[in-house]
Amino acid sequence: MNAVRESLESNPIEILTSPSEDCPFRRCDGTGFIWIKDWSKRHKKNVVDEWKEECECYDQLIKQREIDKKLDLSGIPPIFKDATVRSFRTDIYQQTDSRERAVVARKAAINYVTNFEVMQENGKGLYLYSDVKGSGKTRLAVSIANALVSQHGVDVAFIKSMDLISQVRKTFKNDSELTESEVVESYRKVGLLVIDDLAIKGASEFEERIFYDITDYRLEHNKPTLFTSNVSIDSLEDFYPGGRVGKRIKKMSLEIYMPEESIRDQEADSENDDFEKILFGN
Template identity: 45%
Template sequence: MNPCPCRSDKAVKKKLLKARIPEEFVQATISSFDINLYKKQQGKERAAIAKRASANFVQNFNQMQEQGKGLYLYSETKGSGKTRLMASIVNALTAVYDKPGEPLSILFSPTIDLLDDIKKTFSDDSKVKTSDLIETIKNVDILALDDIGVEKVTSFVEEKFSGIMDYRLSNKKVTLFTSNLSIDDLDIKYKEGRVSSRIEKMAFPIYMPDEKIRSYLAQQENEDLQSLLYR
């Protein structure tokens, strides 16, 4: 008997949820990333470029992995589709390259949550050692960091974070980022410049549209609900 394909789909979903991808994006694909959600022509053009670059990144992942190169998706506008597209990339990499005997280890997390996880290990009742967690973050095959630059940066945070980035850079580990800041503007948060200089070598920057499609989608959902609420 042939196994049902749904078993494989469920296994992939379980792995992605364990990797901490938001459930709303577990089924997101690059092909379904809709550039027509953007209303401005410039937004559509940037979205089309980002979509094509993301697909090519997945297609050429072996070469990217050999060079330790990731992507840096950024725009000043919150809700512009950065997280959704990064999740789509991770989903595609998992579907194509995660194989029995050759699994991909993945960690997808908001940067602020990851730093909070590290801080929690300092507690006396923590069941996780700080060194073990940092080793996991350093060595995971694909690290996807969402919203880098929104976290509160202290000298300790900068030291730990730059250490993680330095290790991943030196060992050619693929890291994906989203941010509301350009790589150069990360120096506003990480003032010693060590984080931005490492990310510049680790990831190819992709300028996303400066449109808040999250608001467009919310408005559309609310309009669809009007017929139910006001009938």
């Protein structure tokens, strides 16, 4: 008997999959499966001699795929895909009161994620606002949404308030595939809704009705919503004069006053510095 045959007969099981760094346990090639061959069965008819088994990483992999799918479908802008609450900087603001506000906001965001179950049971969301544009409202709201998807498996939809209105308006076209109620229904029912840039301008009666339809349903069904806005909840009445939208939002959200300082301007300055160096040299 030659050496190869001898070793095959004493140990006929061969692992065909080469382990790679894509597997956290370094057991499979990142696919979640390990292929195995039983050489002792190779000449037997109608006997399976090659099969795959689940790797230890399989459950984790499926979970991660579900998270990725939820994030893909969420409408979260790609630039905020990797934004996390922990990487929300509080030292980046120049003014002391901005830094203090950022510390409070970041802590509240972390506590919200940690205590999401109780928040969800009671339908409590957050309302992040500050007058100054570019201060981090969308950044923080999206970071919370990202954390809730990955840690709590929540379905999330992110939409700018004016885009929501345009989506509904589009359904009035003859060739629209969706009806108004289908669009509204999707925002009523999603596990976590993020409405970005609420109250950007005074709402028409039609716009107010759409926001009422969504917020009223979410309030009654304890579905949490995150809002960002340039105005406080008490000022919402100036934008939704019927008063019902503001009242509902007040009931369903905890208000967080964000810094009144633009990080977007800071970012633009330093980004342009880098490009100016390319254009003009040092």
